[in-house]
Amino acid sequence: MTDNTNDQNKLILERRKKLESLREGGFNYPRGLEIDAYAQDLQEQFASLTGEDLQSRNKEIMVAGRMMAKRVMGKSSFSKIKDGTGEIQIFLSSSKLSPETYDQFKTLDVGDIIWVKGPLFKTKTDELTINVMELELLTKSLRPLPEKYHGLTDTEIRYRQRYLDLIMSQDSQDVFKIRSKIISKMRNYLSDRKILEVETPMMHPIPGGAVARPFITHHNALDRDFYLRIAPELYLKRLVIGGFDRIFEINRCFRNEGVSTQHNPEFTMLELYMAYCSAEDIMDLLEDMIFQIALEIKGSDTVRYQGNDYDVSKPFQRVTLEDSVLAHNPNLDVDLLRDKDYLTKVCADLGIEVKQGQGSGKLLLEIFEKTVEGNLAQPTFITDYPKEVSPLSRGNDEDPWLVDRFEFFVAGRELANGFQELNDPDEQAERFNFQVQQRESGDEEAMVYDEDYIQALEYGLPPTAGLGVGIDRLVMFLTDSPSIRDVLFFPQMREK
Numbered sequence: 282m283t284d285n286t287n288d289q290n291k292l293i294l295e296r297r298k299k300l301e302s303l304r305e306g307g308f309n310y311p312r313g314l315e316i317d318a319y320a321q322d323l324q325e326q327f328a329s330l331t332g333e334d335l336q337s338r339n340k341e342i343m344v345a346g347r348m349m350a351k352r353v354m355g356k357s358s359f360s361k362i363k364d365g366t367g368e369i370q371i372f373l374s375s376s377k378l379s380p381e382t383y384d385q386f387k388t389l390d391v392g393d394i395i396w397v398k399g400p401l402f403k404t405k406t407d408e409l410t411i412n413v414m415e416l417e418l419l420t421k422s423l424r425p426l427p428e429k430y431h432g433l434t435d436t437e438i439r440y441r442q443r444y445l446d447l448i449m450s451q452d453s454q455d456v457f458k459i460r461s462k463i464i465s466k467m468r469n470y471l472s473d474r475k476i477l478e479v480e481t482p483m484m485h486p487i488p489g490g491a492v493a494r495p496f497i498t499h500h501n502a503l504d505r506d507f508y509l510r511i512a513p514e515l516y517l518k519r520l521v522i523g524g525f526d527r528i529f530e531i532n533r534c535f536r537n538e539g540v541s542t543q544h545n546p547e548f549t550m551l552e553l554y555m556a557y558c559s560a561e562d563i564m565d566l567l568e569d570m571i572f573q574i575a576l577e578i579k580g581s582d583t584v585r586y587q588g589n590d591y592d593v594s595k596p597f598q599r600v601t602l603e604d605s606v607l608a609h610n611p612n613l614d615v616d617l618l619r620d621k622d623y624l625t626k627v628c629a630d631l632g633i634e635v636k637q638g639q640g641s642g643k644l645l646l647e648i649f650e651k652t653v654e655g656n657l658a659q660p661t662f663i664t665d666y667p668k669e670v671s672p673l674s675r676g677n678d679e680d681p682w683l684v685d686r687f688e689f690f691v692a693g694r695e696l697a698n699g700f701q702e703l704n705d706p707d708e709q710a711e712r713f714n715f716q717v718q719q720r721e722s723g724d725e726e727a728m729v730y731d732e733d734y735i736q737a738l739e740y741g742l743p744p745t746a747g748l749g750v751g752i753d754r755l756v757m758f759l760t761d762s763p764s765i766r767d768v769l770f771f772p773q774m775r776e777k
Contacts, residue, residue, distance in 0.1 A: 292425045296390060300421045311419060314396045318342040321366035323401070324409060332403035344369065344411065345396040345419060347448065349426075353387055359410075360386075362395065367451075370410040371397055382416055392422030392448075440766050441774055453767075459578055460756045460768055464531060466577050467551060467752075470570050476527040476553060481516035483509060483533065489734070490514030492672070492726045494537040496546075509535035513552050514673065514747065515734045518702060521554050522742050529553035531752070542764040543694055543754065546773050551750040556743040560685045560701045563746045564662055567689060567697055568595040571660070571755075578759050586692050586761050589658070597660040597689070602649055605663055609653045618645065619682060638722035642667025642682070657690035666700075672712045672728055674700035696755055699748035706738035 300308075323342065327335065346364035356375040361368050375383045389395065398415040427449055439446040439453070446453050468478065486505070488495035490512030498507050513532050520528055535547045555563065575584055575593045582594040600608075603618055610627075617623035624644035628635050633647045645667055657663070666686040668676060674684035686700035703709050713735070719727035756768040766772040 289425065293423060296421065296423045296425070299388060299390070300423065303418070303421065308418065308421075310421075311417065314343070314345065314417065314419070316343050316345050316396070318344050319366040320344065320346065320362075320364050320369040323369055324367065327401055328409045330403075332407075335401050335403060339400055341398065341400045341414075342411065343396070343398045345394065347394050347422075348389060348391050351389070351391055358383075358386060362397070363448075370404070370408055371399075371413050372402075372404070372410050373413045373416070377412070377414060378416070385418070386416060389418065390422060390425070392424070392426045393418060394420035394422070436766075437774075440772050443770050456756075456760045456762060456768060457770065459760050462578060463574055463756055463759060464549075464752065466574050467570065468531070470573060471529050471553065474527075474566075476529050476555070477525060479517070479520060479525065479528045479530055481510075481513045481520075481530060481532070485510055487729055487731050487733075489728055489731050490516075490673075491534075491536075492670075492728065494725050496535050496537045511536050512550070512749065514749075515731060517552060517554050518742060518745065518747070519734070519737050521556055521745050522737050522740055526556035526743070527554075540773060540775075542766070545753065545765050545769060548765075548769075549752040551752055552748065554702070554745055554747045556745045558744075558746045560664075560687060560699060560746050563699045563748045564597075564599070564687055564689075567699070567748060567750070568597050568660075574755075575759065584759060586758055587763060589692070591659060591691055591758075593660055593691075597662055599662040599664055599687075601665040602645070602663050602667075603665070605653045605657075606645065606649050609656060610648070624648065636723065638719050638724060640669045642669030646670045654690065654695065655693040657693055660689070660691045662687045662689055671700065672716050673703055673709075675703045675705075676708070692758060694754060695751070696758070697748060697750040699746065702742065702745040702747055704738060704742035704745065706735050709738055710735050 323344075327340070344362065344364065346362035346369075348360050349363045349368060350361040352359045358373045360371050360373070362371055373383060373386055378386075396417045396419055397411055397413045399411045399413045402410055402412050404410050427445070439450075447457075472478065484498065484500070484507040486507060488508040488511055490510075491514065493511045495508040495511050498509060499505070500507055510532065512534055513530050517528060517530060529551060530553075531549065531551050533547055534550050537546065538544060540546065572582060572593050572595055575582060582592065584591045584593055606618070607613060607615060613627065614623065619641045621641040621644065624641050625635050627648060628644055631648065631651050633651055635644065649663075664687045665677065665680075665683045666674070666688075668674070668682060668684050671684040671686045674686040677683040677685055684700060686698075688695050689697035689699075703712065710730075713728060713730040716728040717730055720729065753765050753768055756762070757765060760768060762768050
């Protein structure tokens with residue numbers, strides 16, 4: 282056992298002894314007490330006033346929070362308490378408090394949660410402070426916090442013990458507050474355009490809506506397996522068929538895949554569908570929505586991310602997938618860009634594994650992901666994807682090898698995917714059958730045949746365009762966070 286662990290255990294033991302003494306004196310983790318102010322509000326309303334102004338107002342307030350610092354100086358003491366909005370200083374004088382209350386404060390530890398009541402005043406250093414007239418211990422902290430000036434430098438602990446990270450780091454708290462603002466702004470933006478928010482199931486009898494490996498669970502009462510949602514797409518399009526022409530869902534999705542700085546097994550996604558619209562209309566909407574969210578969150582149309590500036594003022598660059606591959610691989614033969622044998626050789630040269638059953642469309646996408654995606658810095662739409670890798674997208678009228686699909690990239694990563702929806706039930710059935718063949722060839726991410734969805738399409742899906750946005754990655758971008766784990770309260774971690 283290390284010296285640090287021994288010291289930690291000693292401190293915990295000391296705090297437990299204090300709790301035992303408190304219990305003997307009648308302490309019993311009290312119910313909540315009335316508060317009428319928060320630290321941030323007090324700072325905003327009163328920090329600019331002079332000490333004379335505060336004294337004349339004699340503003341008495343009640344606040345509660347966690348003690349983050351404590352300084353006892355004989356007959357007077359200072360402390361900092363932190364609530365959900367920020368920190369404020371408190372001052373305690375033995376001449377204003379009963380001996381019992383002042384002695385109790387001296388036994389309190391950093392990390393304890395307390396309630397105080399008293400008027401505001403300014404110290405000699407002009408810091409807004411509460412002159413405590415009443416104090417009550419609400420919760421005893423049995424574990425010592427990390428040292429104030431070192432904090433949580435171990436990212437592993439920050440992710441595994443997020444509660445401790447949030448206690449110690451205002452920056453971490455701010456990231457999650459911004460995340461909430463981004464989602465609220467997104468909701469308001471879409472609602473203002475009369476796009477209705479809906480909810481669809483998270484447990485699916487058939488995995489569908491995206492090319493991904495699902496999680497499987499079992500429902501005891503129905504005695505059948507279900508799949509955690511990999512995407513809400515097929516349910517949302519059923520609603521469009523039912524007459525809900527403009528809808529969106531902010532949903533949790535689950536994909537049984539790898540973990541990285543950009544991937545978590547469960548993640549948050551915005552998915553929306555608009556009948557009688559085109560993929561170009563959806564691109565225009567996404568451009569404007571990201572622009573408006575950036576203005577709201579950053580106060581600017583320039584986003585600084587990991588040391589680089591990104592211009593999110595519209596319009597964003599739009600490039601076809603094939604043109605982007607040629608631009609980043611000038612040695613490729615433009616006339617053989619759809620030739621499977623040629624692309625197989627290119628993949629081999631690039632160290633890309635070619636699996637059985639993969640056609641030229643899949644191989645071209647692999648080359649794009651290997652050589653282009655990471656280099657797409659400024660906001661860019663990549664358009665016109667191969668039909669082979671887009672089983673739910675409508676075919677392009679001019680080129681049957683392609684579909685009307687786009688993906689949105691910024692800072693070298695994909696943030697969104699959208700397309701003109703395939704609404705021909707016969708062609709969708711053929712696409713599903715092809716996916717089944719891919720699955721039988723060993724592709725665990727390929728889709729299965731969804732008979733009910735085909736039946737729904739046979740009632741008629743109007744011309745519709747859809748969009749999926751990775752909210753976690755958008756939050757990463759707008760909060761300058763390098764890892765998806767920085768923007769998830771409780772990311773999935775490998776077992777210790």
